[in-house]
Amino acid sequence: MSGLIEHTLRGTWTPSGAAAAPLSPRALRWLRQRIGLAETTTPAVPTSLLEVPDSALPDAAREDLVAVLGAEHVRTDAAARLARAGGMSYTDLVRRRSAAELAVPDAVLLPADPEAVQAVLEVCVRHDVAVVPFGGGTSVVGGVDALRGSKAAVVALDLVRLDRLVSLDPGSRIAVLQAGTRAVEAESLLGAQGFTLGHFPQSFERATIGGFAATRSAGQASSGYGRFEDMVAGVRLATPAGEWRLGVAPASAAGPDLRQLAVGSEGALGVITEVAVRVRPAPEHSRYEAFVLDGWQSGVDAVRVLAQGRVLADVTRLSDVDETEVQFELAGAWKVSALRAFLRSRGVRRPCLLVLGWDAASRSELAQRRAATLRVLRGTRAVRLGRAVGENWRSHRFAGPRQRDALLDRGVCVETLETAAHWSGLSELRSAVRSALVRSLRRDGADPIVMCHVSHAYETGASLYFTVLAARDEQDPLGQWQRAKRAASDAIAGRGTITHHHAVGADHLPWLGAEIGAVGEAVLAAAKRAVDPTGILNPGKLVGPAR
Numbered sequence: 001m002s003g004l005i006e007h008t009l010r011g012t013w014t015p016s017g018a019a020a021a022p023l024s025p026r027a028l029r030w031l032r033q034r035i036g037l038a039e040t041t042t043p044a045v046p047t048s049l050l051e052v053p054d055s056a057l058p059d060a061a062r063e064d065l066v067a068v069l070g071a072e073h074v075r076t077d078a079a080a081r082l083a084r085a086g087g088m089s090y091t092d093l094v095r096r097r098s099a100a101e102l103a104v105p106d107a108v109l110l111p112a113d114p115e116a117v118q119a120v121l122e123v124c125v126r127h128d129v130a131v132v133p134f135g136g137g138t139s140v141v142g143g144v145d146a147l148r149g150s151k152a153a154v155v156a157l158d159l160v161r162l163d164r165l166v167s168l169d170p171g172s173r174i175a176v177l178q179a180g181t182r183a184v185e186a187e188s189l190l191g192a193q194g195f196t197l198g199h200f201p202q203s204f205e206r207a208t209i210g211g212f213a214a215t216r217s218a219g220q221a222s223s224g225y226g227r228f229e230d231m232v233a234g235v236r237l238a239t240p241a242g243e244w245r246l247g248v249a250p251a252s253a254a255g256p257d258l259r260q261l262a263v264g265s266e267g268a269l270g271v272i273t274e275v276a277v278r279v280r281p282a283p284e285h286s287r288y289e290a291f292v293l294d295g296w297q298s299g300v301d302a303v304r305v306l307a308q309g310r311v312l313a314d315v316t317r318l319s320d321v322d323e324t325e326v327q328f329e330l331a332g333a334w335k336v337s338a339l340r341a342f343l344r345s346r347g348v349r350r351p352c353l354l355v356l357g358w359d360a361a362s363r364s365e366l367a368q369r370r371a372a373t374l375r376v377l378r379g380t381r382a383v384r385l386g387r388a389v390g391e392n393w394r395s396h397r398f399a400g401p402r403q404r405d406a407l408l409d410r411g412v413c414v415e416t417l418e419t420a421a422h423w424s425g426l427s428e429l430r431s432a433v434r435s436a437l438v439r440s441l442r443r444d445g446a447d448p449i450v451m452c453h454v455s456h457a458y459e460t461g462a463s464l465y466f467t468v469l470a471a472r473d474e475q476d477p478l479g480q481w482q483r484a485k486r487a488a489s490d491a492i493a494g495r496g497t498i499t500h501h502h503a504v505g506a507d508h509l510p511w512l513g514a515e516i517g518a519v520g521e522a523v524l525a526a527a528k529r530a531v532d533p534t535g536i537l538n539p540g541k542l543v544g545p546a547r
């Protein structure tokens with residue numbers, strides 16, 4: 001299990017940066033040849049070169065905030081503000097690497113409990129100061145960008161001190177966690193009492209419980225444990241209109257489920273201070289295995305059959321041909337040519353890796369569930385690769401963000417985006433996004449690598465997660481990705497959702513209307529007016545207008 005990384009570290013995922021997951025010379029050679037990468041290194045610029053404007057927080061607002069929180073918890077120094085300036089997307093990292101302009105908050109507020117959060121909102125309403133709730137700061141959609149909208153000042157409301165397990169009801173299997181509790185801490189607090197949340201996104205080492213709820217996050221084991229919104233039994237929210245508590249029973253017919261307004265509210269409708277989550281007994285046994293399907297469509301058909309047969313493994317992850325190739329090549333340690341020869345001997349020409357992982361309370365439960373999955377898989381011509389490859393995936397499941405640092409250092413434009421669609425439109429959506437990305441990132445005759453996987457499957461459809469590797473345009477690195485992202489988002493609109501689990505933030509806002517319609521946008525705006533009449537909460541995110 002990974003350790004805790006200081007959430008104020010921005011610019012790289014771990015303090016050691018690229019050294020945490022260096023690229024092997026073989027992998028580097030292969031990449032250079034595939035995407036036309038120059039032989040340069042592009043290290044990050046020192047933090048001292050980043051520009052931090054003077055704080056625009058009015059003195060009167062500062063005094064009132066200090067009266068509520070104490071002077072040490074109202075930070076206006078450059079280091080504290082810089083540490084909450086933006087999230088962890090590729091463009092966030094490139095901005096820091098190239099000393100481009102950052103949206104820096106005017107102050108950082110550090111309340112210790114829900115009452116202090118409520119009191120802070122009251123002060124901010126009085127002084128008309130914008131508030132950006134800040135959890136782990138791992139947003140990849142501009143969700144924590146310090147946008148001020150029409151306000152003269154903006155503060156980052158950092159929930160790091162709300163880090164307690166408030167209660168655990170083992171009979172009902174409900175734990176109440178404060179919103180700033182990081183996933184790693186939550187797992188360890190729950191684990192000490194024999195429970196798990198089972199939520200393991202790739203940002204596990206840094207993201208928080210409140211952030212998961214605010215963004216409708218999905219973890220790698222979502223097929224077994226559900227998406228984060230499936231885990232939320234109740235929410236406590238501070239809003240400018242007063243405190244709001246939701247979720248008194250496991251199910252209710254008392255009108256629409258208003259918990260779902262809080263879940264996915266992205267800091268625009270309130271600050272989540274506590275989340276009641278459904279927990280499960282910590283598994284005693286687990287097993288990861290890998291299989292290979294021949295070609296994307298056979299892989300997708302196999303995952304669909306598993307989902308509709310309701311025998312999905314807890315982790316079910318299908319990589320397309322390109323992602324499988326990259327995993328084989330970058331893994332270095334695997335004997336790639338021997339593996340390819342073996343697969344050819346089994347008639348597999350276009351390998352697509354399928355990783356399956358099961359968690360269970362007992363050996364017999366594990367055996368039963370695995371047997372049920374494999375029985376259905378048998379009809380799909382999947383070739384079994386065995387446990388070593390599956391366990392290798394598991395041991396590297398949080399390596400992606402570390403490897404991204406190494407790729408950034410080598411001049412690679414590396415970013416991800418995600419969507420979802422019903423089974424009937426999934427392959428068309430994948431082709432459309434793929435073509436848009438390849439077209440917009442083609443440079444000097446070299447195509448980018450565009451990889452895709454399915455990691456969240458449902459009876460009615462699945463998510464698609466794209467990873468792009470291209471030679472970075474050093475003259476205009478931000479524009480290069482922004483154009484590609486726009487092309488991909490245009491290709492998604494009308495075919496799938498603009499986001500399956502990364503949320504809307506600022507970046508997806510221009511495409512939200514196409515998905516929820518003008519009436520949907522009006523409903524969101526009306527909800528915002530009800531809880532946040534002066535519009536101080538997270539301007540420019542989720543509820544229009546876009547920045």
Ligand SMILES: Cc1cc2nc3c(=O)[nH]c(=O)nc-3n(C[C@H](O)[C@H](O)[C@H](O)COP(=O)(O)OP(=O)(O)OC[C@H]3O[C@@H](n4cnc5c(N)ncnc54)[C@H](O)[C@@H]3O)c2cc1C
Pocket residue numbers: 087088089132133134135136137138139140142143144159179180200201202203206207208209210211212213214215216217218219220265266267268270271272273400401501502503505538541
């Ligand atoms: C390398 C990497 C991998 C990732 N992998 C995944 C993945 O596998 N699955 C996935 O779902 N996501 C993933 N993400 C996206 C991100 O981690 C999730 O959106 C996560 O839920 C954000 O949690 P956080 O605590 O970091 O929130 P932040 O980034 O701090 O905030 C996200 C949004 O929620 C709001 N917010 C935060 N806390 C609160 C609160 N208490 N009350 C109200 N609003 C709040 C913020 O204002 C912002 O709009 C990944 C991101 C990175 C950088």
